[in-house]
Amino acid sequence: MKLLVLGLDGLSFNMLDRFDIEPEYLSTVFESGISGDLMSVDTPTTLPAWTSFATGKDPGSHGRPNMIRRLPNYERDTLETNTKDAAAYDLLDDSIFINLPGSIGRVPTGENSHLVAAMMAKDKEDAVPNHLQELDTFDDYVLDHDKAKKARPDDYFDHVCEITRRRRDFAKEAFQKYDPEVGFCLFSTPDWAGHLLSNFSDDATRGPYYRRLLETVDSCAADLAEMADNVVLMSDHGFEYKHTNIHLSDWLQEEGYLATKQNDDASRTAKLAVGTAKRLAKRSDWLFERMRQAYNYIIATDAGQSLQEAATPTIDYPNSRAWQLRYGCVFVNDDRFDHPTVDDPTELIAELQERISALTDEDGNDLFRAVLTADEAYNDPGEWTPDLIARPAPGHYPTTLESPTGGYASDTNNFNHRYRGLFAARGPLFGSGEVEGMSVVDVLPTVMHAVGQPLSPEFDGKARTDIIVEDRQPSYLASEELPTPRTREMLDDSERDQAVEDRLADLGYLE
Numbered sequence: 001m002k003l004l005v006l007g008l009d010g011l012s013f014n015m016l017d018r019f020d021i022e023p024e025y026l027s028t029v030f031e032s033g034i035s036g037d038l039m040s041v042d043t044p045t046t047l048p049a050w051t052s053f054a055t056g057k058d059p060g061s062h063g064r065p066n067m068i069r070r071l072p073n074y075e076r077d078t079l080e081t082n083t084k085d086a087a088a089y090d091l092l093d094d095s096i097f098i099n100l101p102g103s104i105g106r107v108p109t110g111e112n113s114h115l116v117a118a119m120m121a122k123d124k125e126d127a128v129p130n131h132l133q134e135l136d137t138f139d140d141y142v143l144d145h146d147k148a149k150k151a152r153p154d155d156y157f158d159h160v161c162e163i164t165r166r167r168r169d170f171a172k173e174a175f176q177k178y179d180p181e182v183g184f185c186l187f188s189t190p191d192w193a194g195h196l197l198s199n200f201s202d203d204a205t206r207g208p209y210y211r212r213l214l215e216t217v218d219s220c221a222a223d224l225a226e227m228a229d230n231v232v233l234m235s236d237h238g239f240e241y242k243h244t245n246i247h248l249s250d251w252l253q254e255e256g257y258l259a260t261k262q263n264d265d266a267s268r269t270a271k272l273a274v275g276t277a278k279r280l281a282k283r284s285d286w287l288f289e290r291m292r293q294a295y296n297y298i299i300a301t302d303a304g305q306s307l308q309e310a311a312t313p314t315i316d317y318p319n320s321r322a323w324q325l326r327y328g329c330v331f332v333n334d335d336r337f338d339h340p341t342v343d344d345p346t347e348l349i350a351e352l353q354e355r356i357s358a359l360t361d362e363d364g365n366d367l368f369r370a371v372l373t374a375d376e377a378y379n380d381p382g383e384w385t386p387d388l389i390a391r392p393a394p395g396h397y398p399t400t401l402e403s404p405t406g407g408y409a410s411d412t413n414n415f416n417h418r419y420r421g422l423f424a425a426r427g428p429l430f431g432s433g434e435v436e437g438m439s440v441v442d443v444l445p446t447v448m449h450a451v452g453q454p455l456s457p458e459f460d461g462k463a464r465t466d467i468i469v470e471d472r473q474p475s476y477l478a479s480e481e482l483p484t485p486r487t488r489e490m491l492d493d494s495e496r497d498q499a500v501e502d503r504l505a506d507l508g509y510l511e
C-alpha cells in the first residue's frame with residue numbers, strides 16, 4: 001500500500017499531555033514525521049468533519065454542518081448521507097475505506113475501490129458491502145459500541161479495546177485481500193472513550209482508563225501502518241476538559257428571541273423532577289457533582305434521552321425569532337421555515353452576532369471566542385447552514401440543556417469536543433517538522449497530491465505542498481471529469497432497469 005490514512009476520532013495532543021501518555025508508535029510518527037494541530041470544521045463534530053475529510057469541502061458546501069437538522073416544519077430530523085459531492089472513494093481508484101462516517105448508502109465509483117460505512121447504518125450488514133462480508137474477520141467486526149455498557153466503566157473500556165482490535169483485524173484482512181494503493185481505517189474509540197471520561201470526577205481515575213485504550217489504539221495503528229509505505233494520522237476534532245457549560249437557549253429565551261410552550265403531562269412531571277433536583281443542586285456543590293455523574297450515566301441509556309428532553313426547554317418554534325440548534329448554531333426563523341417571524345434576517349443576524357459576542361461569565365470572561373456568520377465560517381454556505389456559529393471559548397461547551405443555576409454559564413466537569421485535533425504524516429512522500437494552519441478539508445487534497453492524483457476543482461481545501469518532499473504543483477481534473485456520486489438506490493434502479501430490459505429482450509421487444 002502506497003499510503004494509509006489512519007483516523008483517530010477525537011484525539012488531540014492536549015489529551016496526551018494531560019494524561020501523560022506517550023503512545024509508542026504514534027509518538028514515533030509525531031516526532032520523526034511532520035505533525036501539528038489539525039483545525040476541525042463548524043461544527044467540530046464527527047459527521048460534519050468526516051464528511052469534510054471525504055469530500056475536501058467544508059460543511060457549508062457539503063450541507064452537513066451538524067449532527068441533526070430542523071425541517072421547514074420545525075421537526076427534528078437526523079441527517080442523511082451527502083449524495084451530491086464526489087468523495088475520496090470516487091476520486092481514488094484502488095482504495096479501501098474502512099468505517100467512514102457519513103457514507104452509508106454511497107457506492108464508490110473509483111475502480112477497484114471499496115467502502116465500509118459507519119454511523120447511521122442499521123447494522124454491520126448494512127454498513128459492509130456483500131463482498132467484504134465474506135472476509136473471515138467480518139463475523140467479529142463491531143460497527144458500534146454498546147452504550148448500555150457505559151454503566152460499568154471497566155466493562156465499557158474492555159469493550160472499546162476489543163472493538164479497536166477487531167477493527168484492526170478486519171482492515172488488515174481487507175487490505176491484504178484487495179491490495180489497495182490508498183487505504184483508510186477509522187478508530188472511533190478515542191472519541192467514545194473521551195466522552196466517558198466525563199463520568200469520573202478526577203483525572204487520577206480517568207488517566208488509567210484513557211491510557212489503556214490509547215495503548216490498544218497505538219498497537220493496532222502500528223500493525224496496520226506496517227502494511228503501508230506512507231502513513232497519515234488524523235483526527236476529525238480534538239477533545240478537552242470543559243469547566244463551563246454555556247446555556248445559549250436560556251439567554252435567547254430571556255431576551256425574547258425564543259418562545260417556549262407548556263409541556264404535556266408526562267414531560268411536565270419529568271421537568272418537575274429535574275427542577276427539584278436543580279434546586280437542591282444549587283445549594284450544594286457536592287450534591288451537584290453527584291447528580292452530574294448520575295446524569296452522565298443515565299444519559300448513556302434510552303431513559304437518558306427522555307430526561308435530556310425534559311431538561312431542555314420545549315421551544316415554540318412558530319413563535320420564536322431565533323433558536324440554537326445545538327453546538328452554538330443559531331437559526332433565525334425566516335422564510336426557509338413554515339411560520340417565519342423575521343422579515344429582515346440580515347438585521348437580526350447582525351444584532352445577535354453583536355450581542356452573543358458580548359456575553360461573559362460573572363467574572364467578565366468571554367463565553368465565546370468568536371461568533372461567525374455563515375459567510376464568515378464557510379467558503380460557499382448553502383441555504384441550510386446556520387445563520388450564526390458561536391464558537392465556545394476554551395474549556396466552554398455550548399449545551400442545549402437548561403442552566404441548573406439560572407445564569408448563562410454554569411460549572412461543569414466534563415470532557416467534550418474542541419476544534420483542534422491532530423495531523424501527522426511519515427514516509428518517503430512527506431517531510432518532517434511542524435505543520436501549521438492545516439484544516440480537515442486540506443487532508444484529502446494533500447493525500448491525493450502526494451500520491452500523484454489530480455485534484456477536484458471543487459475542493460474547498462488546499463493541497464499542502466509544503467509538507468510533501470517532491471516540489472511540484474497540484475494538477476486538477478476538468479469539471480466534466482469529476483466522478484458522479486453513486487448510491488445504492490441508483491444501483492437498485494439501474495439493476496431494475498437492467499432486469500426489465502433483459503426481460504423485454506427475452507420477449508423479443510428489444511433488439
Ligand SMILES: [Zn+2]
Nearest residue numbers: 009010046191
Ligand atoms: Zn469525532
